[in-house]
Amino acid sequence: xxxxxxxxxxxxxxxxxxxxxxxxxxxxxxxxxxxxxxxxxxxxxxxxxxxxxxxxxxxxxxxxxxxxxxxxxxxxxxxxxxxxxxxxxxxxxxxxxxxxxxxxxxxxxxxxxxxxxxxxxxxxxxxxxxxxxxxxxxxxxxxxxxxxxxxxxxxx
Amino acid sequence: xxxxxxxxxxxxxxxxxxxxxxxxxxxxxxxxxxxxxxxxxxxxxxxxxxxxxxxxxxxxxxxxxxxxxxxxxxxxxxxxxxxxxxxxxxxxxxxxxxxxxxxxxxxxxxxxxxxxxxxxxxxxxxxxxxxxxxxxxxxxxxxxxxxxxxxxxxxxxxxxxxxxxxxxxxxxxxxxxxxxxxxxxxxxxxxxxxxxxxxxxxxxxxxxxxxxxxxxxxxxxxxxxxxxxxxxxxxxxxxxxxxxxxxxxxxxxxxxxxxxxxxxxxxxxxxxxxxxxxxxxxxxxxxxxxxxxxxxxxxxxxxxxxxxxxxxxxxxxxxxxxxxxxxxxxxxxxxxxxxxxxxxxxxxxxxxxxxxxxxxxxxxxxxxxxxxxxxxxxxxxxxxxxxxxxx
Ligand SMILES: NC(=O)c1ccc[n+]([C@@H]2O[C@H](COP(=O)([O-])OP(=O)(O)OC[C@H]3O[C@@H](n4cnc5c(N)ncnc54)[C@H](O)[C@@H]3O)[C@@H](O)[C@H]2O)c1
Ligand SMILES: [Zn+2]
Ligand SMILES: [Zn+2]
Numbered sequence: 001x002x003x004x005x006x007x008x009x010x011x012x013x014x015x016x017x018x019x020x021x022x023x024x025x026x027x028x029x030x031x032x033x034x035x036x037x038x039x040x041x042x043x044x045x046x047x048x049x050x051x052x053x054x055x056x057x058x059x060x061x062x063x064x065x066x067x068x069x070x071x072x073x074x075x076x077x078x079x080x081x082x083x084x085x086x087x088x089x090x091x092x093x094x095x096x097x098x099x100x101x102x103x104x105x106x107x108x109x110x111x112x113x114x115x116x117x118x119x120x121x122x123x124x125x126x127x128x129x130x131x132x133x134x135x136x137x138x139x140x141x142x143x144x145x146x147x148x149x150x151x152x153x154x155x156x
Numbered sequence: 157x158x159x160x161x162x163x164x165x166x167x168x169x170x171x172x173x174x175x176x177x178x179x180x181x182x183x184x185x186x187x188x189x190x191x192x193x194x195x196x197x198x199x200x201x202x203x204x205x206x207x208x209x210x211x212x213x214x215x216x217x218x219x220x221x222x223x224x225x226x227x228x229x230x231x232x233x234x235x236x237x238x239x240x241x242x243x244x245x246x247x248x249x250x251x252x253x254x255x256x257x258x259x260x261x262x263x264x265x266x267x268x269x270x271x272x273x274x275x276x277x278x279x280x281x282x283x284x285x286x287x288x289x290x291x292x293x294x295x296x297x298x299x300x301x302x303x304x305x306x307x308x309x310x311x312x313x314x315x316x317x318x319x320x321x322x323x324x325x326x327x328x329x330x331x332x333x334x335x336x337x338x339x340x341x342x343x344x345x346x347x348x349x350x351x352x353x354x355x356x357x358x359x360x361x362x363x364x365x366x367x368x369x370x371x372x373x374x375x376x377x378x379x380x381x382x383x384x385x386x387x388x389x390x391x392x393x394x395x396x397x398x399x400x401x402x403x404x405x406x407x408x409x410x411x412x413x414x415x416x417x418x419x420x421x422x423x424x425x426x427x428x429x430x431x432x433x434x435x436x437x438x439x440x441x442x443x444x445x446x447x448x449x450x451x452x453x454x455x456x457x458x459x460x461x462x463x464x465x466x467x468x469x470x471x472x473x474x475x476x477x478x479x480x481x482x483x484x485x486x487x488x489x490x491x492x493x494x495x496x497x498x499x500x501x502x503x504x505x506x507x508x509x510x511x512x513x514x515x516x517x518x519x520x521x522x523x524x525x526x527x528x529x530x531x532x533x534x535x536x537x538x539x540x541x542x543x544x545x546x547x
Pocket of ligand 3: 245246247248249250251252253259260261262263
């Protein structure tokens with residue numbers, strides 16, 4: 001019994017120590033360049049094919065975004081970059097707006113991916129529609145919300 | 157139409173779902189005539205692959221007849237008998253052009269989840285979760301095939317349905333393991349797993365010139381089938397010390413190329429299996445890499461290990477020290493089928509590659525849940541249950 005109490009105290013003390021240590025870590029609010037970072041895709045096409053006459057490709061052209069291109073090294077095609085012109089949330093605010101789906105970078109990611117798909121294959125591939133037998137469960141709803149964001153998320 | 161749907165962990169049902177439609181100009185609709193279970197589906201059923209929704213149609217290894225094509229499909233027309241690669245490629249992005257089709261950058265419309273998980277996404281895969289694009293699977297009467305010119309392959313006359321079927325997934329997967337694992341004439345190759353994929357990897361190694369091929373499993377009927385139809389040596393890991401056996405069969409060197417065709421639900425004997433089992437249950441480890449560890453340990457110095465088995469997340473006790481100090485090369489991939497399928501169909505037509513023996517059980521779509529139960533528990537010697545919706 002005594003041992004168990006000592007054991008439990010030990011665990012508790014350990015827990016407190018870990019919590020203190022964690023609290024003492026400085027959590028960076030945001031990386032300084034988060035708001036200005038360019039998002040990019042590499043397109044297996046020449047610069048002229050992607051931006052004929054310097055025209056920004058659809059659907060990127062519809063966004064309020066800065067766009068630039070350069071040749072990719074090693075014959076890999078063209079690097080196509082964009083970033084929103086409007087204010088980009090950073091740090092904890094960014095997490096919330098990403099969950100809500102109103103982070104402007106999400107629209108830019110979708111547009112970059114679609115522009116790449118059109119330039120390389122001629123069309124934007126559409127996913128299969130969800131089917132009716134799907135039961136609306138709670139984990140299913142969380143997953144659906146995450147999937148709705150998936151085209152605008154990721155590593156770009 | 158009728159389809160086999162995932163309803164939750166270890167729960168399948170047969171449902172009426174809407175017929176697929178052409179959504180893109182490069183789509184085709186295929187009437188599925190044969191669709192097989194694959195070890196990868198067991199990982200979906202077991203709940204190890206994220207982003208499955210209740211109601212999702214599963215199945216990805218299939219054969220059928222084209223019944224409708226979009227206006228931009230030029231290489232196929234209705235009536236073509238086709239085998240379709242389980243992994244969807246666009247054929248024009250850099251990875252596709254380089255032959256790394258499962259890394260296609262245009263065929264997965266929902267890349268965000270896997271990019272966050274892995275730092276990069278895979279191609280779209282039929283019936284393999286929303287992380288891989290959310291495409292409906294092939295255990296159904298009909299299926300939509302995107303980029304049909306690149307993903308559907310006409311089956312030569314004279315090649316049987318049941319042979320061509322496995323050119324969709326098991327055969328190209330096995331071939332990729334031997335090819336990208338670097339099998340060269342004269343090599344000794346060991347293959348972990350004698351399911352459809354392991355058997356195909358063993359046969360590929362032989363066709364690429366390996367002098368000795370040794371396949372490892374525990375099920376006597378699978379070992380016997382591999383010895384008979386593939387024609388290689390076999391080892392039962394429950395009655396033999398695999399490492400010692402491989403050293404003895406290779407003059408103490410170990411195999412030149414080790415191909416793992418087991419995946420994240422590997423079994424094992426002894427404490428390792430108990431350890432991984434407990435950690436997986438407690439969610440402290442996602443995948444059980446028992447065969448991968450053994451392959452790395454057994455491989456000869458400077459040799460190569462190819463991971464064909466599917467893994468989803470993190471593993472524990474990964475022998476990085478052995479890998480580094482023995483100078484090994486480790487690779488893995490979802491299969492790049494499109495680069496191998498025409499050649500494989502040719503080998504099948506010439507009788508050099510046998511595949512139909514894998515179809516141990518043939519049944520209707522209504523038997524989907526029963527077929528998976530047999531396949532999962534390896535009942536009645538089941539190696540693959542094949543569903544034939546129209547028979
Ligand atoms: N890379 C790809 O693109 C791709 C394609 C298809 C399948 N796969 C994967 O390949 C793996 C095999 O597929 P399958 O259809 O042959 O599955 P399967 O379940 O029919 O076969 C797996 C075999 O591995 C054996 N096994 C389990 N533990 C073992 C161990 N420790 N040592 C040796 N053998 C062991 C089992 O007894 C079984 O016979 C699965 O993980 C599947 O997801 C990958
Ligand atoms: Zn498969
Ligand atoms: Zn591609």
